[in-house]
Amino acid sequence: MASDNELFNRRKYVKGTMTRLRNSLTSEFLASASEQMLRTKQEHAQSIFKEYIDLTVQVNDDHDPTPVEEAYFVCMDLLRTTLQSRFGTTAAAAKPSGGSNNVTSKLKLPDIQIPPFDGKYLEYKPFIELFTALVHNDSNIVDIQKFVYLRGFLKGEAFDLINNLPIQGSSYSEALTILRDRYDNSHKIVFEHISKLLDLASILRPNVTMLRNLISVAKQHVAALKNLNEPVDKWDSILVCILSRKLDPVTNRAYCLDRNSSQSPTFTDFIKYLETRALALENSSNNDVIGARKVQATAAVTNNHVAKCYYCGVAAPA
Template sequence: MWFFNSFKSQSPIMASEDLRRLRAARGYTKASITRLFNFSNNENDVGLSAISDLETKRARIEELFKDYEQCNKEILALDEADAEDVEDYEAKYYNILTILNEAIKNKSSSSDAPSSDAPASSCKKAKLPTIKVETFTGKYSEYTGFINLFKAIIHNDRSIDNVQKLYYLRSFLANEPFDLIKNLPLAEGSYEEALKLLEERYNHKFKIVNEHINSLLDINALVKSNPANLRQFVSCIKQSLSALKNLNVSTDNWNPIILAILYRKLDIYTSRAYQLERDDTEEPTVTEFLLYLEKRALALENAEPSPTPGKSHHKAVVNVTATVSPACSYCKSNHRLFDCSKFKMLTSSERIAFSKNNDLCSVCLNKHNGKCRFHFRCSTCKQAHNTLLHPDSANQPQVSLISNLGHNGVLLPTVRVKLYSRTGSEVHVKALLDCCSQSSLATTKLINVLGLTPSKDNSNIIGAGGKSTDTQYSIPLDVYSLTMPYRVTANCNVMEKITCQLPQNAIKLDAFSIPDGITLSDADFHQPSEINLLLGADIFFQVLLLEPVLGQQERSAQPVEDPASPHPTVVNTKFGYIIGGGLPRQQTSDKSKNESSVCKTADGFFAT
């Protein structure tokens, strides 16, 4: 270490010479690390090395990495613009250390084998299969299983330090979970912080329960009953119900609801057979229903004809060949069109156009001559066509009437709400509550700040005077109150701009009195601000709070000078009190006439 410390006593004139020497020293250290990296990744070299040799190399890599870090610190002190890729050599260091530790551990355990006096059978050890941790991509229902397995294999292993545990954890994450912790430094304290971030983000019982319930609602319908389809159907139901019970969700009284959902998924023959066989004097249960399906699957298996030698062998081969799924006519993969995820991502108009252009049957989505042998109907309108070809309601025009945008005599109610970005940070947004809009809206600017990716969704927004605007994307946003523990999900269409700054002109607060003892959701309601979120009528009427009837004087923000003039009304909501309505005449601030002063107060949202 004397080599690095000696540079600290150098005069500033020698800085360039010191920098050259430090970079040369770092280059030598990097070359040594690379040689050890190549050695450790060669299975033959590691396998033939003695334990003492591996331990020496382990001590050497630890010493080299300390020198490498010291070099970087000294270089950064002299040149802050140094572009060294530290992350690459950190990864090499942890890779080398992991391989050497595992090799030393394996060789040590093998050296503890019984002596030659012991029976030959006792010298053999069964090699257990390697446990593979599936990559966690952010699905709530998979988080509990992932984190429990990770803790059992990695977290509870005392031979691994926290830095190595963090390295393992990062290797098992992808997409949003990886982005959540990727900026944490590879340091001792970062591991616990990473576990905490994942726990806060994904251990949400409400979300997990919802995913399991949705899996019941979205389970594939049985178009034709055969043993494989029935057993898969039963397996999916049991998995979802067992997961709900493990989450302490009481499903004992859900029998009528679950059975009503599952009846709709059965083919007509299975449904008819179940209704004929069940006991009409007893209330049906899910357990009884699943038992019947398992018995039916077993009966179908036993009823399948066995091949006759000589004659039916060729026929059996032909049948097997005929049941192989043909290539999808849309993406050319080995599945049917109605199972194609890419086809489902299209808008209904695009799916209908594709079906017509390729002469596909509107019922089974296949090509055939004559009448279709299937008789199922659209689950939405009950007409004789496939549900995927039903026109989406999302393609029908939605009305969005932002009230009185151009009139300075009316104050529109605004609220301050909280959103969470992709990285988990809070973002506070000024939103407009609009009881005249059928849809909620969000600006592209807000979506970029949140770091989220909207879904493709073509919609037509009709405004005042019949003017329409096409939007191509939508996204669900969880909107949180800043005044009470409340959250609501708004499905927002994404557009470049919602409206102008609101209010259009600054309002003098001394023009009227606001009742005492209330907390306004938007304390800056009187200042012109950018609007990046609009919450439509479905949200507006959810957040209104019913209160004891107040007197007109208590509920209204009365004008100070002229009580008879128009005045706004104060209303309580789950976001806090909002204020809106008619304004006293000529109560806009003189400052509002200055365009530059309005721009300075336009802070539609800010990150915390």
């Protein structure tokens, strides 16, 4: 039978093994590991924790100053979350024996689909609002799991900002604060929306696809600016000036001729005109295609009938 000293040393080694296992579960590993590898890691964590409990019972020491429960829970939460998010599966809960320290899992994490956030200012508010609705406000998910979810939905600069935070429950609120301080910048977001309008590609000749894109982009960014409490209702002349300079000369000239010159142009009327223009271009393009097909069909009929001898049906020489 092993001595108490040997049991204490063995328990110390087991604790170190659990720590090393937790440290091995990096975001890079979790993102690339196979399902079988993740399940193997789960089984390894369960085996380590079971041995730790058995050793604790044998040495009769329930007051370990540095227990491994937290490391074990972190490992299992990370692995269960990754299995669920990447493969849509979870593993059975671990039930280590020995004493009253059995571990059970009562929560099946939801399969959440949120577009990743990589640090673009214009994408922060949509991302954080969706994350808040699907994860943050879910009382069934504990903070450490929310933090794991948050890490999984970040990439690039945004991920780098919180990458060094320890994987524990208290890091969740700190990570949210870091992201908010970095990206919740209303003035920067407003400038980004305006820049997108200014940087719209110019249309060199009538093109329905580019015109539709200009309409869509303009409406989206103006709506976003309005949601940011910018006085876009008073920007009609500025918006029309910016967007009209992006039009091809033919469309721009047609707009100037068609609009009522006795009234100041409005953004709404300008967009309605462009939508009507785009529809006309589409119809004209369709008619051109139909006309071209009719010409081709007529030519084919002519070639099939006129080019043959009337009496014998043999094709006439070219």
